[in-house]
Amino acid sequence: MLRRKTIFLSGLGFAALVAGGFTAAPILTAEADAPVIKTQATTAPETTAAIPTTETKPEPDAGAAPEAERVLTPEEQKAAAAKQVFDKAMADAAALNAEYENFKRGRSKKPVSLSAFRSLELRLDMIADADPSNTQARDMAGMMKMRQYEILQPSVEIAASANRLLFAHAMAERMRDDGTKVMVSGARNSAVRFVSPHMTRQMAMQLSESAKIPEKAKALQFQRVVFGNGRRSWTYDVRRNRLR
Structure with a gap:
């Protein structure tokens, strides 16, 4: 009798499984029972005013004709x-x-x-x-x-010195009969000396005031012209044009 009841109950259980489409509900836990709330993420609106934008300049067209240059006057x-x-x-x-x-x-x-x-x-x-x-x-x-x-x-200095020496030789030849000796002295023949035993200050003044000797001395770049008699001498400063 007991065996029949067991078989009968087993048959009922099998019938229930067939009728329910073999659906068995899972065992729920506390975490599974809690409702899941889904939130949709929303993005904040873009603020274009705070973000600087760079303007892109159009690149020049390679095929475009160049601007005409300004014609110079x-x-x-x-x-x-x-x-x-x-x-x-x-x-x-x-x-x-x-x-x-x-x-x-x-x-x-x-x-x-x-x-x-x-x-x-x-x-x-x-x-x-x-x-x-x-x-x-x-x-x-x-x-x-x-x-x-x-x-x-x-x-130029060598040539000028040579020219001054030639001038002294030429004057010495010309004034030899008067007993006057003419010679150069100083660095690079910078001075010319006229020495005569008859030379006086008055004669030296006349010679220095004449046009020949001062002009020639300036042309040859003499610095001094000295007139003397062996005892005394008088110097004519060519640059200052003065006898002393």
């Missing part, structure tokens, strides 16, 4: 050409001057041509003549001339 073209010539001359003068300084100080063994300074002097003089307000060109031309004097000075 004849006066502007002339001024631009003159400035180009002036800048070139100033650059050449500065380079030549630096080359000369290096040679003078022993930094270079290459001598500087005298004609190069002369050529630049003429170029700068022409620029200054065309534009009298261009004082830079005039000043640089003066420097080029000064450099020529520096280069020629040793040769």
Whole structure:
């Protein structure tokens, strides 16, 4: 009897499973029983006012035609050409001057041509003549001339000294019959001496005031002309034009 009841109950359970479609509810825990609240994330509205924006400039079209350049007036073209010539001359003068300084100080063994300074002097003089307000060109031309004097000075001094000596010899030949001796003295023959036993102060004044000796002494760059008789002497200062 008991066995039949057990079989009967088992059959009921199987029938219930079939009728329910084999659905078995899972065992719920405390965490599973709690309702799940889903929240949708909302993004804050963008604030474009606070964020700086960079404007993008359109790139120039490679195929676009270039803007037409402004045509210079004849006066502007002339001024631009003159400035180009002036800048070139100033650059050449500065380079030549630096080359000369290096040679003078022993930094270079290459001598500087005298004609190069002369050529630049003429170029700068022409620029200054065309534009009298261009004082830079005039000043640089003066420097080029000064450099020529520096280069020629040793040769000029030697030649001048020789010319003064020749003058003394010529005067000695001319005044020999009067018993007057003429000779040079001083560094580089800077002084000429007229010595005569008959020389007096009055004669020295007459000779110094005559046009021949003072002019010749200035031309030959004598510094002094001395008149004497062997006992006394009177010196004529060529630069000051005065006998003392």
